[in-house]
Amino acid sequence: MGAAMSVLRRSATLAEVAFRRQMLMTLEIPSKDYAYQWVMQWMVANRVHGSRHLGVETTYVKDSAGRQTADFDFIPSPGRHWVRWRGNFIMVDRARETKTVDMSTGAPWETLTLTALSLRPGIFHELLSEAKQAALAREEGMTIIYQCYGHEWxxxxxxxxxxxxxxxxxxxxxxxxxxxxxxxxxxxxxxxxxxxxxxxxxxxxxxxxxxxxxxxxxxxxxxxxxxxxxxxxxxxxxxxxxxxxxxxxxxxxxxxxxxxxxxxxxxxxxxxxxxxxxxxxxxxxxxxxxxxxxxxxxxxxxxxxxxxxxxxxxxxxxxxxxxxxxxxVGLASRSQLKRMYIRFFPGQEGLSETFATVCEDEGLSMAELQGYFMFFKNKPEEAVANIQAWLDERRKVHQEQLAKMRGETSSDVAEKTSDVDKVPPPEE
Missing domain, CATH: 3.40.50.300 (P-loop containing nucleotide triphosphate hydrolases)
Known part of the structure; x- marks a missing residue:
């Protein structure tokens, strides 16, 4: 009986190994792989079936008006979880390293292991494709700015x-x-x-x-x-x-x-x-x-x-x-002056000609023009009416800057300002 039990135990172990090899598929995704974040976001969207052990990812967003909001996404904590997707049960094993960490962030390395029946050989490919498309959809119409941290972007x-x-x-x-x-x-x-x-x-x-x-x-x-x-x-x-x-x-x-x-x-x-x-x-x-x-x-x-x-x-x-x-990429030309004016005040081609004539030889940068137009939102006539006074004040400021560089007095600046109509900005 002892020998029979030993044979049965050995046979059961071999049968389990054979079953795992023939009937189960496993996909391992390390945390340093691009697909890791895609699959984690996919799991948030599909919910973890019946899990009582969760982690949280907080998304802190500030809109264009400065209002701040925080969203909480619950993700499976380290351990085993189940996800049902397209009629298939997938076991998710999230393992976290305890001895090795990412030197640039201090976060421990992790590995996601997905296990499913091999009845559908392409299930993991379909899952990754869906997770990728969902991630790209969130970034559609967006530009991601990367900076280097350590030796990675x-x-x-x-x-x-x-x-x-x-x-x-x-x-x-x-x-x-x-x-x-x-x-x-x-x-x-x-x-x-x-x-x-x-x-x-x-x-x-x-x-x-x-x-x-x-x-x-x-x-x-x-x-x-x-x-x-x-x-x-x-x-x-x-x-x-x-x-x-x-x-x-x-x-x-x-x-x-x-x-x-x-x-x-x-x-x-x-x-x-x-x-x-x-x-x-x-x-x-x-x-x-x-x-x-x-x-x-x-x-x-x-x-x-x-x-x-x-x-x-x-x-x-x-x-x-x-x-x-x-x-x-230089200072504003006449063509740029007209196009910049029309961009802020569409349909005002006539006023754009007048605006460009007044500003043509002033050596304005595009940042200066944008800053000026911000004071006259939806007021194209006032933007033209006030441009000459703004240019006069700008020349005065430039004269004072030049005077400080040359060590001149304020009276000298006033005398030169009255004699000179247009003074170009100081050179770089």
């Missing part, structure tokens, strides 16, 4: 609503030129490969501050359906190796934005030898060049660089291969 804040492409008013033909060049690049991958040309494209937007360089990149990303990865070269922890790594692991359908790229060219203050970054070598100009177009440079990427000091950039940085298209 992570979303910064909530996704932003796509900015209309025509909301950034550049000089005639500039926006369409850049958009057309990118469209041609995205459709020419095989052409690049056939000729042995690295499949990447670099753009440099340069000009005075407040003229719409960063805003144009944001609007362009929305038009293309891309996200934006912002790379801060002034980060004290940014080194040459980290820069190259971050450019190599850019999320799909994302463009890289390097703002104020002249920072890597100019002289940088050394680290405090007793500070938290003591002994860390910041990103160098040589490291920037190698990351953009060196042996370690990766392909299949779009890089946008911005600067307010174009003449300070060495020729080695702006040569073709690193900067394929250089665009000047």
């Amino acid at each position: 992570r979303p910064f804040g909530n996704p932003k609503r796509n900015r209309p492409f025509d909301s950034v008013v550049l000089d005639t033909g500039v926006s369409d030129q850049v958009f057309g060049d990118i469209q041609d690049f995205l459709q020419s991958q095989q052409w690049y490969l056939d000729r042995g040309i690295p499949y990447r494209r670099g753009y440099l937007l340069h000009g005075p501050p407040g003229c719409g360089k960063s805003s144009f990149v944001s609007a362009l990303a929305g038009r293309l359906g891309y996200n934006i990865c912002v790379l801060n070269l002034g980060d004290p922890s940014m080194t040459d190796d980290r820069l190259a790594h971050m450019l190599a692991v850019v999320p799909p359908r994302s463009l890289v934005l390097l703002e104020d790229v002249d920072f890597a060219v100019g002289q940088q203050a050394p680290h405090d030898p007793t500070g938290p970054y003591a002994g860390v070598t910041r990103v160098t100009f040589s490291g920037l060049l190698n990351a953009l177009d060196g042996v370690i440079a990766t392909e299949e990427r779009l890089v946008f660089m911005t600067t307010n000091h174009f003449h300070a950039l060495p020729r080695a940085l702006v040569r073709p291969g690193r900067v394929d298209l250089s665009i000047y």
Whole structure:
């Protein structure tokens, strides 16, 4: 009897193993995989069947008016749970590591294990596809801003609503030129490969501050359906190796934005030898060049660089291969003045001509124009009637700024202001 019981026990164990191998399917999803967040959100939407052990994810949202709301989503806590989906029962095992953590966030690593009967071999593929489509639907019409934390890209804040492409008013033909060049690049991958040309494209937007360089990149990303990865070269922890790594692991359908790229060219203050970054070598100009177009440079990427000091950039940085298209984004031209006025006051073509005539040679930036129009919402006539007084006050302020730079007195400023009708803004 003892031998018989032993044989039965052994047979039962083997039968259980055979059943698991033949009749059950298992899918493991580590927390560092993209699909992990998709499936967790999918589980929130489908509810955990009969679970009494839950965790909570709080979504803190602030609307455009500044009102704050908090939503609570209940998710299965670590352990085993059941989910019923399309007539199938799926066992969810959420396991959390206790000895290893993510060094950049301190959060423990986790693994989701989904187990289902193998009667439908494609059930997991269908589940992942549904979770992916649901995640993409939540991001439709949105632009995700990524920032680098440690050695990986992570979303910064909530996704932003796509900015209309025509909301950034550049000089005639500039926006369409850049958009057309990118469209041609995205459709020419095989052409690049056939000729042995690295499949990447670099753009440099340069000009005075407040003229719409960063805003144009944001609007362009929305038009293309891309996200934006912002790379801060002034980060004290940014080194040459980290820069190259971050450019190599850019999320799909994302463009890289390097703002104020002249920072890597100019002289940088050394680290405090007793500070938290003591002994860390910041990103160098040589490291920037190698990351953009060196042996370690990766392909299949779009890089946008911005600067307010174009003449300070060495020729080695702006040569073709690193900067394929250089665009000047300058002060408002007559065409921009008219289009900006019509955008705020649609249908006022006649007043736009008058407005552009008064402001044409004043050297206004687009940020200044937008700030001025904000005072005259739905009042196109008042915007034209008050522009001359606003320009006179602006000239006076610029004269005072110049006087402070030259050490002149207020009486000298008043005398010069009365003699000079129009004074351009101080140079960068």
